[in-house]
Amino acid sequence: MMFFEDVVVGEVSELGAHTFTAEEIKRFASAFDPQPFHTDEEAAAASHFGRLCASGWHTLAVWMRLNVRRLQQLAEKQAASGFRSARLGPSPGFEQLKWLKPVYAGDSVSFTTEVIAKRASRSRPGWGVVSMRSMGHNQAGEDVISFVGHVFVESRGETGQAGEN
16 A cells, blocks of 8 residues: 555556356345345345345445455555555545445446545544545446545655655
8 A cells, every 4th residue: 555645636446346146145145134135036026126136235345355455465566566555544434325226146346446535634643534436337337336435544754754664
């Protein structure tokens, strides 16, 4: 992860894609969101969705898995170059979560994250807050999920030592 000073507003990151299978949709929903249109194909066909679809929380969980994988890859790349990654702090939350279209069994969703704002933290010296709009698009290019997330990112700080090897 880049230090706060190196984060560029407008930068877009491709997180990757995931194809949702009927089996995983049912498995996730059985554990976390047991609605009939997520767990039973016949019930889903009779619902307003018309067929089995993933829980919105499942879609969000896949985004998180792909985002964590990207952050791990960035940290490994920086370590291989002899630099340490900036630390990430807690997320002060997210907003504007929208499940725009159902994600059906067989849909492949590609996820992106765009830095939309950054500011120095007023409550945590040596840290900044980065805001990102994350999106998921199905194989037809239709937006299926959108939200704005925030995260604390370590700054090099006043001494400049936070970013050294």
